[in-house]
Amino acid sequence: MLKIIIPSLMLLPLTWLSSNKNVWINVTAHSFLINTLAMATLWQMNETGMGLSQTFYIDPLSSSLIMLVIWLLPLMLLASQNHIKKETDYNKKLYISMLIILQTLLIPTFSANELMLFYILFEATLIPTLVIITRWGNQTERLSAGLYFLFYTLVGSIPLLIALISINSSLGSLNTLLLTLSNYMLNQSWSNHILWLACMMAFMIKMPLYGVHLWLPKAHVEAPIAGSMILAAILLKLGGYGMMRLSVILDPLTKSMAYPFIMLSLWGMIMTSSICLRQTDLKSLIAYSSVSHMALVIAAIMIQTPWSFMGASALMIAHGLTSSLLFCLANTNYERIHSRTMIMARGLQTAFPLMALFWFLGSLTNLALPPSINLIGELLISISLFSWSNFTILLVGTNILITALYSLYMLITTQRGTLTPHMINLQPSHTRELTLMMLHITPLSLLMINPKFIMGNTL
């Protein structure tokens, strides 16, 4: 594990000590090399995972998420190179350092053996993200967005800290492996109900669950492109990952406590999908689409069946790549027309045919077209939800329909039709932008062929 964390940490001296003209080349090249090292974690030999040391443990669930984190760093660097050009060299290096610190904190978060270490790193990832949103966002609303983001998450996390300390004192250890072997039964009592809520609310807010999702549209829209990418692709999945890890100690209370949250997720996914149909802001549409997809993941984790966990893991990875791709595409639009309104630049297929291919593929994977991995995730979740309760098929089916509607709405509004006549300064697509999209699409397409790596630990 150190062979991944130490090089990631060493990217910081690389940033600060590189000459100003070579910074981007150096950091991008080395972050790709770290990817090759990290591929070894994907070789999961058995169902118990790789116990690497006393602090780090990677099981099939963590390995796909860690790969996503490490894959995303060079992509974030590629995406930010244009809008950061106008800043001073010091600010450029500071921005790159924030991204590197975020990755260095996220890798141990997903591989932490102890729940307390996981919690500390989970909280620590808030700080670089807050700095990225509030310092490098584009509009004045970024300050309120940062506040919403920070305080929504903190309100959920403080009870989680107290709950973890209490469980530590009653069980003696918070080791994830030991906890699976422990006999800790949560009986039905008021204090256990509050303990369950305390453990789960932080992750529900992070996912986000429909009722507490208000921070997400603000944070995603106001963040710069790298911030949006890392938020949508990884930081949301921290919630899902945390819920999956904590569900081993929260049995059997989950069976009764989960109902309101399953209800909120199922209803929320339809509501947020419908809100997507009414959005004028492109980034806001993609942000609400994230809420909708993650609501499926929450519902799947709450019902705790093997298939639903497989579907949740697959959907987390698939949505990470797809959402990041859509944000990058929206950013290519924003850099040209300096506006996030969808109808400002329509008919872009005529102007940017290759980028239109990536818009097309991104929208198709967003609406979970077979045989993409998004479909595998959504299908497994729908089937397991149906077996949990027959009625859910109506809600999930409606959501799949509305997801298709807004994905196609976004595609048709931006790509099809006649080119808006006032857009006379659209520069052709840069190699960098097309490379970025290709680097998103290639893992998505390759995983279609061999999805066993993203199916999580119940495969």
Added chain:
Amino acid sequence: MAAWRLSLCARSLSAIRGLQTNHLRWKSSSSRAVIARSSVKRKEQREPTEGWMEDPDPKDENVYLKNSNFHGYDDDPVIDFWNMQVVFFFGFSIVLVFGTTFMAYIPDYGMVQWARQEAEMLVKHREASGLPIMESNRFDPRKIQLPEDD
């Protein structure tokens, strides 16, 4: 709609009768139809022709004018070219190609094939010895210590 038609009729009629003080925009040669200017006093409000949001940003310049091989990375053509090469080499040729090969040739991911072979061996062995294929008790019941009924 009806009010507009009525005003149109009134204007045309008064124009034909020569009662309009403002000039006619158009007079038909075949009939008595005329189009006259509206007599409602309206403030001349024309929106300013500059300062629209859709207008090209004066700070935006066409980067391809300075460097026709611009790849999107840097204004210096040498750095731009190197950056493009580095991203393609490390990103595609090393990570995607070697990574995909690695993942494709991982032997027996999750020990699924091993589990199947082991199960077949056990079944063959059990059927040959006449034992049942699987006992219904996962754990030995003699080893389970139950607490007393309190």
